[in-house]
Amino acid sequence: MDKREKIEQTGEIYDAFQEVHERFFDLWYHHTFLEWDWWISLFLGVASWVLWFWVRPKASTQRLLYAGTFMMLISLFLDYIGVSVGLWYYSGKLTPTMPAYLPFNFAALPVVTMLLLQWKPRMSKHWKGLIFGLFNGFVGEPLFVWAGFYVMTGWQYYYSVPIYYLLFLIAHAIAHARTYEPLPTQR
The missing domain is CATH 1.20.5 (Single alpha-helices involved in coiled-coils or other helix-helix interfaces)
Structure with missing residues (x-):
């Protein structure tokens, strides 16, 4: 060719x-637009951030947002791959974009991550990661399937648990990283 x-x-x-x-x-x-599932998607997207802004520790905002931004970007990327290869798809979306479900990628997942990072800060990151993985894999995803937002065509709930666990550990490392050294001033 x-x-x-x-x-x-x-x-x-x-x-x-x-x-x-x-x-x-x-x-x-x-x-979908202005139907019940659209309103639920809008509520999920807005309410997640309102809750986080209300309960966040103000002094930790920046480091939590770094971890939340990581979760946004990686979930968007993984969603793109999963939908593109036919493992799942979404209906009842807030926006008519393919492939991602934006209220999950840009609100629910990063906010839940940030809330869990700030909850019980002395608790083992591995226990928190396991809770995060099990909750998302066996509660969150089935709830989205039941509501008709998420349709699995080649995916199983238990596949998600180790992925969510690993993503939480990375987000934890980002949120707990030492502060950056200042940039040197040019002479």
Whole structure:
């Protein structure tokens, strides 16, 4: 295949993707937007952050936000992979974007992580990670499946537990890292 053929075939695939995205937007606009599942998604996205801003330890805001931002980015990336390879998909979304469920990626998961990081600070990070993994894998995900937001097509709940555990340990390391050295001033 030469360069021209490759560009043409790639363009055809992107055209097909655009058509699928337009069909998804139409479905979202007529059957999700301003419906009960849209309002729940909006509430989940807003209420998570309001709760965290209300209960956060002000002195730890920056380090907790570093850990929360890590969780946002990694969950978005992992969601992209999972949806792209057909392991799951979402319905009842706040926005008509594919593939992520933004209230989970940008609100619920990072906020729960930050709340758990600040809760019982002397508790073992491994116990907290295990609680985080088990809760998300066997309570959070089944609840989202039951509500119809999350549809697993090639994934099992127990696959998620070690992933959530590991992600929590990384977020814990980020939140507990020593402060950075100041940048040297230029002379």
